[in-house]
Amino acid sequence: ERELILASAGTQGPVVPVSGTLHALFEEQAARTPDAVAVVAGGVSLSYREVDERANRLAWHLRSLGVGAESLVGVCLERGPELVPALIGVLKSGAAYLPLDPVNPAERLSFMLADAGARVVVTESGLLPVLDGFEGESVVLDELESERVDALPGVSGPDNAVYVIYTSGSTGRPKGVVLSHANVVRLLETAQEHYAFDGSDVWSMFHSYAFDVSVFEMWGALAHGGTLVVVPR
Structure with a gap:
């Protein structure tokens, strides 16, 4: 029985190392289908080009604050049209994101910020009271003046934190x-072997972005040209 199991496992062939990043997958898809609908949220539809440009705009600003590979940036946003571009923007800056879903108790958010040591948080003006006591840099999206939306040079790789x-x-x-x-x-890559996702798929981002199932929902859509519908709370 042991030999049968080992022989079966050996038929899979060598494991090929991952060479890409999530935001690079998105950029490649945006280049292929710039006008396809990427995100639907709160009555707003954003194309792949629009999501990419919003993400770049934030990423350039984060870079100006010294954010890069292995930095950690908090994201405290409601489930609206700015959420997905913000998450991608953090990744484009090179950083990893720390989800701070405002539905969580303030005590939990404060604990996570302190425990993780995040010094930058992306949010919106209406949620600043939720972050009361945070002493780092708050990037307020509805007050962001940066207009640069061109692509950024990559500074993170597959082994960096996401x-x-x-x-x-x-x-x-x-x-x-x-x-x-x-x-x-x-x-x-493994899921794609079984499910063959493509641009005809519509995914719901039903779970909180502070829960890991949201990662599969979000990238299952955006890495394969599908549409992601952000379900309101």
Whole structure:
């Protein structure tokens, strides 16, 4: 039985290392289908080009603040049209994102910010009270004056952090779990072998972006040319 299992496992062939990043996958898709609908949220439809430009705009500003590979940027936004471009913008800057869903208690958000050591948070003016006490840099999207939307040179690779999502804390204090781009790209590659995602697919971003299932929902759509519908709270 042992030999049968080992022989079966050996038929898969050598494992090919992941060479890309999530934001690079998105950029490639945006170049292929710039006018296709990428995100629908709050009655707003954004094409792949529009999402890419909004993400670049934020990424350039984050770079100006010194953000780069292995930096950690908090994202505190409602489930609206700015959420997905902001998450991609953080990745384009080279950083990993720390999801700070405003539906969570303020105490939990404060704990995660302090525990993770994030010094920059992307938010909107109406949510600044949620971040009361945060002493770092708050990037307020509805007040952002940067207009640069051209592509950025890449500074992160597959082994760099892509996000830090905190556990529920049901067994004690919440713990931050760090994943790399390679982890998520490998998930997508493996799922694609079974499901053959393409541009005809419409995905719901139903889960909170502070819950890891949202990662599969978001990138299952955007890495393959599909449409992502952000479901309101």
